[in-house]
Amino acid sequence: MFASIGLRTALRSSCCVLRESSAVSSAWSVQPLLTGPSVSRGSFAIPPPVRHYARVAKKKKPGPESQLSDLPPTLLKKDYAAVPLAQTTDDVVKRLLSLELASHTEKLQLKTEQLIAKVQRDESDHHSVEVQVAILTARIRNLQEHLQKHHKDKANKRRMLMAIDRRKKLLKNLRLVRYDAFEKVCEQLSITYTFPPEYYRRATRRWLAKKEFCIKVFKAVQKQKAEQKLKMKQELSSTGAQVAESKATETQ
Known part of the structure; x- marks a missing residue:
């Protein structure tokens, strides 16, 4: 009887020890993953669940104002x-x-028509230099807005640079031929015409020596040409004298 009572008490104590050890191990396994103030229940501390908050949305930088x-x-x-x-x-x-x-294309067509109406000579003018400059201006501004969003688009960047060069040539010719129309186009379309930079070359020793040698060669060639011209004149004068003498002898 006493043996059975002792076995029962031993089994109860061992079960309690196993329960306590399992609870402690579970608490230790969850503790490093959870953060925040812990909530105590009985003799063990149960941490609260983790709250994963979303990141703060980044504010988009306001881009330049579109021409449309x-x-x-x-x-x-x-x-x-x-x-x-x-x-x-x-x-x-x-x-x-x-x-x-x-669509964007339809809006761009309407904007191009508005720019053309500002600079065209009359209602039937669709191919003058001023109209071509207005069309190129609308295209260039559209490509600039596109490249500010997609700066790696090399094909459209090449098209924009070609349009800029074409507009520069047209404005240069218009400035030489009709200066009043050139000023009107620049004012109506808000274009700032900049003159091309003057040619500049670094004066190195090699460049100076080459330039001096070229000048010497040029002078020597000019001297040879002058001598050849003088010989030709002398030969012509001598042949003319001979022809005159032969004519005089024939007449006698």
Whole structure:
């Protein structure tokens, strides 16, 4: 009887020890993963669950103002601006025909027409130098806005540089031929014309020696040409004298 009672007490004590050891091991296994103030339940500390907060959204830097930002959304598209029926339709159709739902290409066409209207000579002018400068200006500004967002687009960068060079040539010729039209174009389109830099070369010793040698060669060649011209004149004069003498003898 006493043996059975002793076995029961030993088994109870061993079960309690096992429960305590398992609870402690579970607490130690969770403790390094959880943070925050712990909550005590009985004789063991249970930490609270971890809260993973989202990152703060980065504020986008405001980019430069687009050339299409001054176009009102209620303005009709280019193809429907001259149609009188488009002005009297309901609001849904007007919204479909306006710039509110227009594509970027349609907005760019309308902006190009506005720039052309500022500088063209008359209503039938579509191929003059001023109109070509206006078209190139709209294209260049559109490519500049595109490259500010996609700076690795090499193909469009090449197209923009080619358009800039073409516009420079047109403005240079217009400045030489019609200066008043050149000033009007620059003022209406907000273009700043900069003169090309003067040619500059570093004067090294080798360049100075080469230049001096070239000058000597040039002078020697000019001297030889002068001597040849003098010989030719002497030969012509001697042949002329001989011809005159032969004529005189024939007449006698």
